[in-house]
Amino acid sequence: MTRLADAHVLITGGSQGIGLALARQCQSRGARVSLIARDSSRLIKVAAQLNAENFGKPVITQSADVTDATALAQAVTQLIDQNGPVNVLVANAGAAQPGHIESLPIDSFSEQMQLNYLGTIYAVRAVLPSMISRKQGHLMLVSSDAGLVGVYGYSAYSPTKFAVKGLAETLRSEMRPHSIKVSCVFPPDTDTPGLAAEALTKPAATALISGAIRVRSADEVARAMVKGIERNRLWVTADLGGAALVRLSGLLGPYVRWSMDRHVRKAEREAR
Secondary structure, X not given: OOOOOOOEEEXXXXXXXXXXXXXXXXXXXXXXXXXEEOOHHHHHHHHHHHHHXXXXXXXXXXXXXXXXHHHHHHHHHHHHHHHOOOOEEEEOOOOOOOEXXXXXXXXXXXXXXXXXXXXXXXXXXXXXXXXXXXXXXXXXXXXXXXXXXXXXXXXXOHHHHHHHHHHHHHHHHHHHHHOEEEEEEEXXXXXOHHHHHHHOOOXXXXXXXXXXXXXXXXXXXXHHHHHHHHXXXXXXXXXXXXXXXHHHHHHHHHHHHHHXXXXXXXXXXXXX
C-alpha cells in the first residue's frame, strides 16, 4: 500500500481540472504536493488558493513545459530540493484536439504525441534516478477511456493514450526489480476546462458519442486516482464503464464500435 501522508506527490498539469482536484485530495491526506504547469501565473493563484484552504502542508510549484525534457528535469530538481525526493509522480499533463483526420492541422498529430506521450516519458525519466536509488516510488500515468478504444474524431488523441497504456504496462515489468509501483488511470469525459475546449472543435458524430456518456467531475476522478495509488492498482478507472473496458476491451470492442457507428450514421443523417 502506498501511503500519501507526508509523501512528496508531484503532479504535472496541476493547475486546473483533474490535476488540481488531485492536488487538493492529496494535500488533505497530508502529502507534500508539488505542481508543474506551463502557466506560472495560474500556478501561483492555484497554490495560494490551496494553501488558503489550509488542507495540509503548503503546496509548491514550478513552471515548465513537459514537452521540453531539459526544462522539465530542471523544474523537478528544484522541487526535489524544496520538498524532498518524489514518492509519487502523477504524469497528468495532456490535451486533446478532436477533428477528422483529413482536416486536422498536420502539426496537431505530432503536438499531441509530444505532449501526451513524450511529456509523460520526460516526467518519468526526471524522477526515476532517485526512485531507483531508493528502491521506492509510485508512478501514475494518465491515459483515457480513449486509450482503451479508438474514438471517432480522436485520430490524433486516441493513439497517444494507447501509447501511455503501453508504456505503463512496460514500466510495470521494468520497475518490479526496483520495487517501484506503477498505475495507469483511464478517465472518462470529465468536467474540466480541457473538455470545454474540445467541444469547440468536436465533429457532430463525436459530440453525439460524448453525449451518450455521463460526464464525471474532476473530484470523482481524483478520488479514484487516490484510491488506485493507495491500493497499488495497475489499472485505475473512475466509473463502471471504464472498468468494463479495462477488463473486457477485447470482447466489448465490437459492441463499442457498433455503438459509435450508429451515432456516426445519425450525425450524417442530421447533416443532410
